[in-house]
Every structure is written in structure tokens, then in C-alpha cells.
Amino acid sequence: MNIDALLILLRNAKVNLLLEGDELRVSAPKGVIDDQLRTTLSENKAAIIDALRSAKRATTMSAPPMKPLEPRDDYLPSFAQERLWFLDQLEPGNAFYNMPLAIHLTGDLSASALLSSLNAIVSRHDALRTRFTTRNGRPVQIIDTGASFELLQEDMSAMQHELREIELSSRIREEALRPFDLANDALVRGKLLRLSEHCLLYTSDAA
Numbered sequence: 001m002n003i004d005a006l007l008i009l010l011r012n013a014k015v016n017l018l019l020e021g022d023e024l025r026v027s028a029p030k031g032v033i034d035d036q037l038r039t040t041l042s043e044n045k046a047a048i049i050d051a052l053r054s055a056k057r058a059t060t061m062s063a064p065p066m067k068p069l070e071p072r073d074d075y076l077p078s079f080a081q082e083r084l085w086f087l088d089q090l091e092p093g094n095a096f097y098n099m100p101l102a103i104h105l106t107g108d109l110s111a112s113a114l115l116s117s118l119n120a121i122v123s124r125h126d127a128l129r130t131r132f133t134t135r136n137g138r139p140v141q142i143i144d145t146g147a148s149f150e151l152l153q154e155d156m157s158a159m160q161h162e163l164r165e166i167e168l169s170s171r172i173r174e175e176a177l178r179p180f181d182l183a184n185d186a187l188v189r190g191k192l193l194r195l196s197e198h199c200l201l202y203t204s205d206a207a
Contacts, residue, residue, distance in 0.1 A: 075141040085139040100176035105198040118149040
């Protein structure tokens with residue numbers, strides 16, 4: 001397991017990591033950190049600290065200006081995009097390249113602020129605003145200039161705890177397997193579930 005996958009696993013398990021100087025502080029709900037996870041944390045401590053330091057440096061640096069591509073509808077796809085398109089032609093409605101994440105968010109959450117942040121990310125990355133059409137039997141990219149992040153919201157907080165956990169697992173599976181419409185959808189979407197706290201289901205396409 002690489003360090004990025006480990007950090008995602010820890011976040012989904014509600015394990016909080018805090019770097020204080022050279023010391024790594026770990027906290028989690030009771031029972032989450034068992035002997036196996038404790039060993040994993042110990043073996044990867046140095047890598048976790050390096051990752052947290054890198055993330056901290058990244059947040060203190062201003063992002064360089066990015067110039068969007070000129071609006072056109074004839075950009076040729078990359079090799080990965082063409083492979084994605086080919087598989088969609090071969091088996092329409094597949095979810096082979098879906099990359100789902102279930103991100104548990106703790107504390108007070110402003111859904112509007114979250115959506116604004118996600119829209120800012122989409123506006124900076126042409127690939128997240130890309131659709132595909134076919135010209136002369138070959139795929140071409142269509143980059144939408146005004147596309148926005150699709151963030152559906154669902155309130156599950158009134159459900160009983162046991163039912164809520166079952167429904168959460170069902171929603172995660174549904175989002176992971178819901179295909180993208182390459183001709184009409186941007187290659188990223190999300191669903192915000194309100195539980196006792198919040199869970200963001202973030203799905204992108206590997207292209």
C-alpha cells in the first residue's frame with residue numbers, strides 16, 4: 001500500500017493525524033486503532049510525516065497562474081482518454097475507469113463553501129470539464145468553459161444508525177458503479193450525504 005492510499009484509508013476510518021514539530025499525533029474513535037493498524041502506523045511513520053509536511057508546504061504556496069485552453073471542439077484526446085472512449089464504445093455504460101472516494105468530513109460544514117471550492121478546482125483543470133464526441137470515427141475533446149461541479153445532496157440524518165450505515169454502503173456502491181456519459185457529463189461529480197456528520201462521495205474518471 002502506498003502512502004496516498006494509506007492516508008485515504010486512515011481518513012475514511014476517521015483517524016486524525018496532526019504534525020507538531022517533528023512529532024506525529026494520532027487520534028481516532030475508540031476501537032479503530034487495533035494492533036495491526038498500530039503496526040502499520042509505526043512502520044510508515046516517517047512517510048506519513050513527509051506527506052504531512054509536503055501538504056503543509058503546498059497550502060502555504062500560492063498556485064501559479066494557469067491559462068485555460070482556447071475554446072475549441074477539435075482537441076485530440078490523450079492516449080488514456082482515447083482508451084476510455086474506446087472501451088465506452090465497446091461496452092457503453094461501463095464504469096471500468098471510475099475512481100470513487102468516500103471522504104468523511106467532521107465538524108461544521110458549509111455545503112455552499114464546499115461547492116465553491118470544488119467549482120474552483122474544476123475551473124482550473126480543463127480535463128475536469130471535458131466531454132467527448134466522434135468525428136470521422138475518431139474521438140475529439142470538447143472542453144466546456146462554463147461547466148460546474150455536480151454536487152447532489154441527500155439528508156440521511158433522520159435514519160436509525162443501523163439503517164443509515166446500510167444505506168451509506170449502498171450509496172457508496174451506487175456512486176462507484178454509476179457510469180459517466182462521455183458525450184454529456186464532465187469527468188468528475190460528487191454527492192454530499194448528511195449523516196451524524198457528512199460524507200462526500202467524490203467520483204472521477206481515470207482519463
